[in-house]
Amino acid sequence: MIIRKVFPSKDIVEIQEELRKLYGDNFVVIEINQIKKYPLPFIPLFGKEYTEVIIEISDRPKQQEQKGFKNEFLEEVILKQLEELKRELQSLKTQQQQVKKFTVKVVKRDSDLKGEDKKFLNQLGDEALKLLDLLYERGFDEVLTVKILREATGYDIENELFDLKDTPYKVLSEAFSKLYGFKDLEQEEPQKVIALVGPTGVGKTTTIAKIVSNLVLNSRKTVGVISLDTFRVGGAQRLESFLKVLEVPFRKADTKKAFETALEDFADKEFLFIDIAGRSVYDELSWKEIFNIFSDLPEEKLLPLLTVSFNMHPDAVLEIYRHLKGYPLKGLILTKADETSKRGAIFTAVEEMELPLYYFTNGQKVPHNILLATPSNLAKLILETE
Ligand SMILES: Nc1nc2c(ncn2[C@@H]2O[C@H](COP(=O)(O)OP(=O)(O)OP(=O)(O)O)[C@@H](O)[C@H]2O)c(=O)[nH]1
Ligand SMILES: [Mg+2]
Known part of the structure; x- marks a missing residue:
C-alpha cells in the first residue's frame, strides 16, 4: 500500500x-x-x-x-x-578570518585610539576596510587614519555599517581638503620673497629649479633668484647654469648688504626665490645668520617654506619645526614622494605644524617631477601603486 x-x-x-x-x-x-x-x-x-x-x-x-x-x-x-552545512561553515570561517585579520590590525595599532574610534573602525564596510588597509600601508598613523575615514565614509542604515561615500580618489580628495591647508603660490600677493629652508639634501635647489621653470615657461611670470649658498664649492653653480638657459636673472649674496642690493635689482620681478644651503637644526647660529639676512624685510613679504622629504620620520620633521618655531615659517614643500611608499607617515607632522602645503615633488627630473599641492594630487600620490 x-x-x-x-x-x-x-x-x-x-x-x-x-x-x-x-x-x-x-x-x-x-x-x-x-x-x-x-x-x-x-x-x-x-x-x-x-x-x-x-x-x-x-x-x-x-x-x-x-x-x-x-x-x-x-x-x-x-x-x-x-x-x-559544509558550505555554510565555510562561509562562516571566511567571515571569521576576515574579522580576525581586521581585529589584529586594529589591536596592533590602536594604542592612541579612543573607545568610540575603535568602535567606528569595527563598523566599517568592505570598501572602507580596503581604504583603511591602504592608509595603514601608506604609513598614516592610526589617529589620522580614523580622521580620514570619518570624512570619507557615510552610515549605511540598511547594513548598519560605515562605507565609502564615493570612489577612493574622490573621498580622499574631499577628506584631505578638509584636513589640510593647500596653497597656490601663483595666488600669493605679488613680489613675495620665497625662501626654501630645511635640512641638507632634501631637494631645495632642485625644487626651486622646477618651480621657476614652470612659472617662467607655463605661466609667463617674471622671476629672480638669489643664492645664499655661497660657502660651498660649486653650491650655486648648477642652479646658475640652469637659470641661464631659462634667462632668469641670478645673484649670489653672502652678506646682508649683498642680499639687499640683489633685492633692489629684482624689485620689478613678480616672484623672487632664495636658495639656502641646508643645515643642521642644531646649528642655531647659522639659522640666526640666515634669518638675520631677511630681518629688514616686512614679514608679510617673506614666505619661508619649510622643505622636507616624504621619507623623513615625522619626529625628525617636528624636531626641525620646533627648532625653527621662532622664525615665521609660512608653508611646506614635501619632496621625494617617489622614494617611499609610506607617503602618509609625514602627515603626523603636517597635522601638528598646521602649515599649508605648496608643492609635492616626485623625482629628479627638472622641471617635470613636481605637483601643485592640491587635495586631488595628494589623493593620487596616496593611491598610486609603485
Ligand atoms: N628621488 C628624488 N630625488 C630628488 C627629488 N628632488 C631632489 N632630488 C635629488 O636630491 C638630491 C639633492 O637635491 P638638492 O636640490 O641639491 O638638495 P638641497 O636641499 O638643495 O641640498 P642642500 O643644498 O645640500 O641642502 C639631488 O640628487 C636631487 O636630484 C625628488 O623629488 N625625488
Ligand atoms: Mg641646495
Missing part, C-alpha cells in the same frame, strides 16, 4: 522516527518533497514549508533490497544537507 504523509518538520531523521513509530520497520520511503502550504487555497500568501513523504507499507517482513533502497534515499538526502 502506498501512502502520502505530510510533516511540518524538515528534519529527515525526525521524520524517519515518526514513521517508525507508526509503521515499525515495514515501510519503504519512495519519495521526499519539500512543499509549501497556504492557509487560503489559490492565494500564495503566508505559506509554510512542509515535508511530504511517499511511503510504501508492506505486510511482509521487509526485504533486504528494500531496506537498501530506503537507506540509499535517506543517505542522499542527508548528504545533501551535509553539503549545505
Whole structure:
C-alpha cells in the first residue's frame, strides 16, 4: 500500500522516527518533497514549508533490497544537507578570518585610539576596510587614519555599517581638503620673497629649479633668484647654469648688504626665490645668520617654506619645526614622494605644524617631477601603486 504523509518538520531523521513509530520497520520511503502550504487555497500568501513523504507499507517482513533502497534515499538526502552545512561553515570561517585579520590590525595599532574610534573602525564596510588597509600601508598613523575615514565614509542604515561615500580618489580628495591647508603660490600677493629652508639634501635647489621653470615657461611670470649658498664649492653653480638657459636673472649674496642690493635689482620681478644651503637644526647660529639676512624685510613679504622629504620620520620633521618655531615659517614643500611608499607617515607632522602645503615633488627630473599641492594630487600620490 502506498501512502502520502505530510510533516511540518524538515528534519529527515525526525521524520524517519515518526514513521517508525507508526509503521515499525515495514515501510519503504519512495519519495521526499519539500512543499509549501497556504492557509487560503489559490492565494500564495503566508505559506509554510512542509515535508511530504511517499511511503510504501508492506505486510511482509521487509526485504533486504528494500531496506537498501530506503537507506540509499535517506543517505542522499542527508548528504545533501551535509553539503549545505559544509558550505555554510565555510562561509562562516571566511567571515571569521576576515574579522580576525581586521581585529589584529586594529589591536596592533590602536594604542592612541579612543573607545568610540575603535568602535567606528569595527563598523566599517568592505570598501572602507580596503581604504583603511591602504592608509595603514601608506604609513598614516592610526589617529589620522580614523580622521580620514570619518570624512570619507557615510552610515549605511540598511547594513548598519560605515562605507565609502564615493570612489577612493574622490573621498580622499574631499577628506584631505578638509584636513589640510593647500596653497597656490601663483595666488600669493605679488613680489613675495620665497625662501626654501630645511635640512641638507632634501631637494631645495632642485625644487626651486622646477618651480621657476614652470612659472617662467607655463605661466609667463617674471622671476629672480638669489643664492645664499655661497660657502660651498660649486653650491650655486648648477642652479646658475640652469637659470641661464631659462634667462632668469641670478645673484649670489653672502652678506646682508649683498642680499639687499640683489633685492633692489629684482624689485620689478613678480616672484623672487632664495636658495639656502641646508643645515643642521642644531646649528642655531647659522639659522640666526640666515634669518638675520631677511630681518629688514616686512614679514608679510617673506614666505619661508619649510622643505622636507616624504621619507623623513615625522619626529625628525617636528624636531626641525620646533627648532625653527621662532622664525615665521609660512608653508611646506614635501619632496621625494617617489622614494617611499609610506607617503602618509609625514602627515603626523603636517597635522601638528598646521602649515599649508605648496608643492609635492616626485623625482629628479627638472622641471617635470613636481605637483601643485592640491587635495586631488595628494589623493593620487596616496593611491598610486609603485
Ligand atoms: N628621488 C628624488 N630625488 C630628488 C627629488 N628632488 C631632489 N632630488 C635629488 O636630491 C638630491 C639633492 O637635491 P638638492 O636640490 O641639491 O638638495 P638641497 O636641499 O638643495 O641640498 P642642500 O643644498 O645640500 O641642502 C639631488 O640628487 C636631487 O636630484 C625628488 O623629488 N625625488
Ligand atoms: Mg641646495
